[in-house]
Amino acid sequence: MFKPNVTMACVVHCKGKFLFVEEIEYSKRTLNQPAGHLEANETLLEGASRELFEETGIRAEMASLVKIYQWQAPRSKTDYLRFLFAVELDNWLEPNPQDADITQALWLSVEELNHYIQQEGQCERSPLVIQSVTDYLSGERYPLSILNAFDWAKNGK
Numbered sequence: 001m002f003k004p005n006v007t008m009a010c011v012v013h014c015k016g017k018f019l020f021v022e023e024i025e026y027s028k029r030t031l032n033q034p035a036g037h038l039e040a041n042e043t044l045l046e047g048a049s050r051e052l053f054e055e056t057g058i059r060a061e062m063a064s065l066v067k068i069y070q071w072q073a074p075r076s077k078t079d080y081l082r083f084l085f086a087v088e089l090d091n092w093l094e095p096n097p098q099d100a101d102i103t104q105a106l107w108l109s110v111e112e113l114n115h116y117i118q119q120e121g122q123c124e125r126s127p128l129v130i131q132s133v134t135d136y137l138s139g140e141r142y143p144l145s146i147l148n149a150f151d152w153a154k155n156g157k
Helices: 044-056 110-117 127-137
Strands: 005-014 017-025 028-032 035-037 064-072 079-088 104-108 122-124
Touching: 005 044, 005 127, 017 044, 017 110, 017 127, 028 110, 035 044, 044 079, 064 127, 079 127, 104 110, 110 122, 110 127, 122 127
Parallel strands: 005 079, 028 122
Antiparallel strands: 005 017, 005 035, 017 028, 017 104, 064 079
């Protein structure tokens, strides 16, 4: 049976800049949106909020669902379903990553992001990083009510 990894990511936007997290992967400084895997007994929204806090130290509400991506990582051949959420902030918050794998969190404009990933020894974690910003900027949004965590124990027979 095919079982892709379920991940949630957050495009965090404030005053023309986006919040990215940096990790070292394959000996490169790598940027990603705050993101991670869905854990047992949590909803997609709970998982996205947890990952946002763990990777940036920021607690914020998801504003909308931007897109759902299906992707296979070419190096590992791992399949993913990535749920991308938008987080809108009125003011920049100082990031304080809680996850030891995060080397830093950075507020970057699109131009600064492009400059970062063009530097020697630096890159985006996957093509979904740039695509997520592009899709966010296109204005495509879906209400969070489109998601429903059905609890069979409470609602079943």
